[in-house]
Amino acid sequence: MYRHVIITLLASIQCCGGILLFASYYGDHMVLQRSPERAVLWGYGTDGEQVIVYLSGPTNHTTSPVTVTEGVWRVTLDPIEAGGPYTIIAAVHANKITLTDVLFGDIWLCGGQSNMQFKTSQVLNALEEMALAAKYPQVRIFMAAMEMGETELIDLTKFDLPWSVPTAGDVAEFSAVCWLFGRYMFDKLKYPIGLVESCWGGTPVEAWSSSRALRQCGLEGIEVDPKNRNSVLWNAMIHPLLNMTIKGALWYQGEANTFYHQSKYSCSFPAMIDDWRMSFHQGSGGQTAPDFPFGFVQISTNIKGSTYDDFPNIRWHQTADTGFAPNPRMPKTFMAVAMDLPDETSPFGTIHPRDKQDVAYRLTLGARAVAYNEKGVNFRGPFPARILITPGYLNITYDQPVSVTPSKDIFEICCSGISAPCGPQSYWVPAPIIKWGPTTVQVSVYMCPPTAEVAGLRYAWQDWPCDFKSCPIYSGILPAPPFTINKYPDHRRHH
Template sequence: MPFRMILSFLCLLCINQAIADVRLPKIFDSHMVLQRNKPIPVWGWADAGEKVTVELSGSGITKQSKTIKAGKDGKWILRLNAAEAGGPYQLVVKGKKNVLTLDDVLIGEVWICSGQSNMQWPVSASDNAEEEIAAASYPLIRHFEVPREISLAPKDDLSKGEWKTATPENVGQFTAVGYFFGRELYKKLGIPIGLINTSWGGTIVETWISKEAMKSFNEFSDVVDAMPVSMDALGEKRKTTLTNAINELQGGIPASGDVQSWSSASFDDSEWKTIEVPGNFDRKDFQYLDGVVWFRREFILPDSLTGLSVALSLGTIDDVDATYVNGIKVGGTASKTATGRIYILEPSQLHAGKNSIAVRIEDFGGRGGFTGKPEDVKISRGAYEQSLAGIWKYRIESYTNNNQFAGPNDAGTLLYNSMIAPLIPYAMQGAIWYQGESNAGRAYQYRKSFPLMISDWRNRWKEEFPFLFVQLASFNANNGDSRKGSSWAELREAQALTLQALPRTGMAVIHDIGNPKNIHPTNKQDVGKRLSLQALKIAYGQNMLSQGPQFQSMQKEGNKAILTFTDTGTGLIASGKYGYLQGFEIAGADKVFHWAKAEIQNGKVVVWSDEVANPVAVHYGWADDNMEANLFNKEGLPAAPFRTDTWKSITEEVRFK
């Protein structure tokens, strides 16, 4: 072969190798669901100026084929024509060098499922999990889980992800609220349902808002200006916050010699702080703390067990422990294990009367602490049990400098950038949202920050799509109530006010199916069902009752307050076996609330207390734990908690920093 021909061949080979493959975002994959009855955006990357052809075809659909030329930056986007629900179809994307073929593509209803841990909560940890998983034969319900990552700048793609079909093999890891919501829609609509699960436990609303939207809100503007410019800087900021918190708690990290006495029975721990056991020590004051923490408490050995061996149960511990009783090491684990810690205490290790326990826990990463159930933390022998759950003393020995110093709550926008921006402009019907627990301390500001996030997402998608959310369930977070204030009640109020602030929003009220002792109530089936009622009315235009009674107005008649409600359906009822209303309180001008009697009369609720001669305000379900509130309509939907006053909130001055 002549040299000139060889040279030409090599040049052509180099040119061909330089041509990049046409590429799609990770959200586009086989088994995906595309939104029906709306133009279908398809986008990706190729060489600058390269022609890209997208084809959608299959039995029962008119074949579509559209071509677009990539821009100078290599990006391209086109929109296929809107199509009716159906499938399976094939989506083919052709470039100069390669062809991408996506099979088993459905067209139906797509919903974004977002929020914190109660949205992330999987089917496998929900009520009747075994039965639900075994019965999950819904080939037309698909689920895509967005990877949990943070970013200081908007990302154009996800790092990974795949669409999975609702089968017994897959459904256990689906978002439970999303799955049960989607299943209800599927049963009512009979068409494919796509669920995009973009959620992260423990996260605040501010991290889900774009930088531009945060900048537009004057209360966030200075915070945005002070945001770190790199992940390293973000990590240093978090490290500084953690270090300052430890210094404030205990004056810093102790010297190694000091720690040696912490297991001793005679050690004086009177200056140690207290913590609830079981619980994660790195999820409140010391978020993302990885390292070593000591815990201490005492128990009384009854005379009947003197001279006998006793079982010490600590439940599961994350990650490893060394456990001491009266200064003697009685057990421990050298590597991470999910099994419960049960150590047998011999008579020689115990004292009559008072005994001390010291537990050294080392957390390598992720959650750390006592992670079992309260009933698992105890001493026992035979039928005798003594609970050790409750208040323990604790002190931090050390912490590890690792990448967890940069977390999703360390600045605004971090999850919008990494878990929302890459999804835009994927066509969808709407969003469901379960979040707020982590914002309860700033409940008053949530009145603005939550609607800001919703409007931000709508602006980004350029569509006023339905946005449906879950009001906080009953949970005894801080024993909050009308007398000393309740941040959870104020957060619920902020959520309810969002319904007035923005159109096409809906709220599922679930205080009756919460768990006062567990921030993660496991009845996700009814949560999904109540969200689906809102969707059927708001998104699909069905003329139906979608929610429980909503407070409308109050009138006074003597010492009684007369309350009227909307959404009463076929009538108001008091749920429960006793047949009388609970959860109502009433106050006069002194702002002191008293438990009230309440009756349903002629479709209204009459509230009074012998201790309040001239009522000024009524509260209903105004507490962290508002499980007892039991006003429903006959259709079985609970009334939303409310207050009739506008007196100063306990969270009114607290701001995001």
């Protein structure tokens, strides 16, 4: 239907030279994906017309003519090295449309709910961050508008910010995590970065997923709240971008799924990633990698002292129930742990911590290692490599060196009188840290009754497990992520 509306509109306004337009998200000051990938340009025109695209700048390039079909034209440029500026002209006879000050670099798509939407003007040290904007003219920003669609749209119906050279005012309204990531990556890469924000606060993963992805997880129900309706944001805010060649994606979402299809998240989130990858690869004509890097933030905190498992469960499900990323179910992903970055006095609510600098920096470590293959970058916090049960204690050996602060309750053990998997209703008791070494932590099991055995171990399994940067176990600056390990795995579970 949307395509029909566009074609009808074009037919009604075309005149002597025919109509020629770029799609909505192309504009002056934009960034297109650099080589080795090839950027895609597309737009609208009069059926049967031949469109030629001219690229002039540090290098020059002219495409072969392409024919407008069903009101749409599309060209794939030759690979262009990072840099610029370029001028791009699309022409039909004497009718020309022009894009100026176009750069080639890496495009990162930033999606999710309110913590990704959280503005740079809201972060700690916001004035300092905004003052730095003018020093990064090669980090360009674009913001899609919040729109819903009943069907998959081919173009954005609106945008809140066209492609822009950053100013303090524009950056103030832009996603803090996205902007800071782009700024930090430019400092490392020294070539243009394009950032595309497409976010909506309070939304679950189902709204951002195609019906194809949801079917894999048995998620086809509809909720009353429009933002919870399946695929409505995929349709209007992601599907229109599929023709764009991108380097990778960043994602900060999960809080809404603590109370909405929580148990399905270990399926729905990896399924969404897989589907986005396939869809962007196909939509770009094979230019976006079929396994493009996908970074995400493991959700932070909400209610201090809460005994509910909702936040720990989603953190675990964000990793496909492995505790780390990348993992066999989620290859070429990377995760920024944020549970040690709470903000008890945030004026935006404790669910919205203001320290987005550390979040973004931790994402850059994963991007450097996973997306850019930089060697020697530690981007994952320490994770258990081996656990030995001996009388009176558990000995946990980590996969990297650790620094340890004593804690009486960050570790918990499940005490079981039967040979069965531990669950939320099991008898969990604290397991105090009693000893540690360069890569080991020893915890006591004395709180288990003599008639019971230790059947499970978990770490940081609380909504608010520690104060700011004060969790007990780190490797360098990176906190150990939460985990839960069962002596008796439940083989009935599948994801």
